Amino acid sequence: MSLKRVFKQSALRVAMIGVISGAALGAAGLAEAGSVSILETGSSLLYPLFNLWQPVYTKENPGVQLTTASTGSGTGQAQSMQGLAQIGASDAYLxxxxxxxxxxxxNIPMAISSQMVNYNVPGLNGDHLKLSGxxxxxxxxxxxxxxxxxxxxxxxxxVKLPAHKIVAIHRTDGSGDTFIFTQYLSDSTPWWSDKYSYGTSVSWAPVQGNIGAVGNPGMVDALKNNPYSVAYIGVSFKKQIMDDHLGEARIENKAGHFVLPEIRNVKAAAAAMxxxxxxxxxxSLIFAPGAESYPIINYEYALVDSHQPSAEMSAxxxxxxxxxxxxxxxNAEHFMKSVNFVALPPSVVKQSTAQIDKIHA
Incomplete structure (x- = not known):
């Protein structure tokens, strides 16, 4: 299916989905539901988007108290399954x-994101070094x-590369970023798949000098404060990377081309997957085929129990x-642009709507 067909379908189709869903929710009498408290917790990659949504949505819906927390995808998964949070945000599906x-x-996709591989090599941070899986x-x-x-x-x-030791930075918390990064390593490197595989947590090799960090903010700080380091960081933190003048690598895709996580390359990968x-x-949307496809993209998931304790919470x-x-x-353009995400194409909106419709008391 072509990129144009996936991403540029009629706006009328999306609008109709919204009208149908809105009508159904209106029929449920949500406006009269009273105050409801919703806790979203999990992915530090998805957190900046939820944090942008929160004040806008609660202003439009004063009967809803929405609390957001950046705790890592592993915690988002666990707390949503345990019923401690209504929404578990995760870069990884269950x-x-x-x-x-x-x-x-x-497992309900909210948007499409990507992951950068960043580095801090004095003198080369503006050069977009090439790195492969x-x-x-x-x-x-x-x-x-x-x-x-x-x-x-x-x-x-x-490129005049320095004779300096590499400091590799990894996540120490349960992380969807670790999930998709190690999935890329597994898909591109068979021996990695055999020895380490992928997951929200993996048994990292005990390499002297390597550093662990918590959350994407911790990864950015560790990268900034440790010259000659490399790290994997969610694209919603691109502004911080740019503000700190850190490097962004071109990553080798399945076609053997080195590409950046630019919107057109993310859309190319999404169109294939x-x-x-x-x-x-x-x-998994990792390691998509195509000359322009960026290899580390994924759905950002809201993990929700379909069975809720009350009709008010369900609605x-x-x-x-x-x-x-x-x-x-x-999924409006100004939200997506703020975090460097790509909006869901109409076919995925339709699927996500079908899943949302399964939520009940």
Whole structure:
């Protein structure tokens, strides 16, 4: 399916979905529901978007108290499954084992994001160094330890790389960013898949000098404060990376091209993968085919229990989530641009709407 077909379908189709959902929610008498408190917690990559949504949505819906918290995708997953939070924000969908234990959980895409690979190499932060999955795997496994290693030099001809040790920074909390980064390493590097695999937490190689950090803010701080370091960071923190004058790498995609996480490259990858999205929307968008495809993109998920304790909570969640995925609401261009996300294409809006409709008391 072409990029144009996936992302530029009629605005009328999206509008009709919004009208249908709005009518259904109106029929539920949500306006009369009274005050409802909703807790969203989890992904530090998705948090900036929820944080932008919160004041806008609560102003329009004064009967809803929406609290947002950046705790990491692992916590978002756990607290939503345990019923401690109404919405678990996660860059990672729930695993088959988790769904078997909690079959009433829904994995609902809110937007499409990407992940940067950033570095702090004095004198080279403006050059967009090229890095590949196999080289990043070697760096995080302690096999490539110097910036002027022949494997890095080969990808960056003409660049004077420093003879300095690489400081690899990883997340220590349960993280969807770790999930998608290690998924890219697994998909591009077979030995990594065999030895480390992927997940919200992995057993990192014990490499002397490497650093652990909590959340995307912690990753940015660690990168800024440690020259010659490298880190994987969610694209919603791109402004901080730019403000701190840190480097952003071109990453090798499945076609062997080195690309940046620019919107057109994220859309190219999404166009290749979105048509494969199943009804339950649990899918990896990593390492998409295509010459322009950026290799580390993903759905940002709201994890919600389909069975809610009251009709009021059920109706409030359905209204909030329907607003969040609407092009006239949370998926509006100004929200997406603020966090460098891509809005859901109409086909995914339709699937997410079908999932939201499953929420009940």
């Amino acid at each position: 695993s088959g084992a988790q769904m078997k234990q909690h079959p009433s959980m829904l 196999p080289v990043l795997a070697d760096i995080y496994a302690g096999k490539v330890t110097m910036w002027n290693d022949p494997a890095i030099a080969k990808m960056n001809p003409g 979105v048509p494969k999205t199943p009804a339950d929307q649990r899918i 409030a969640l359905k209204k909030l989530l329907s607003w969040a995925i609407s092009s006239n609401g949370g």
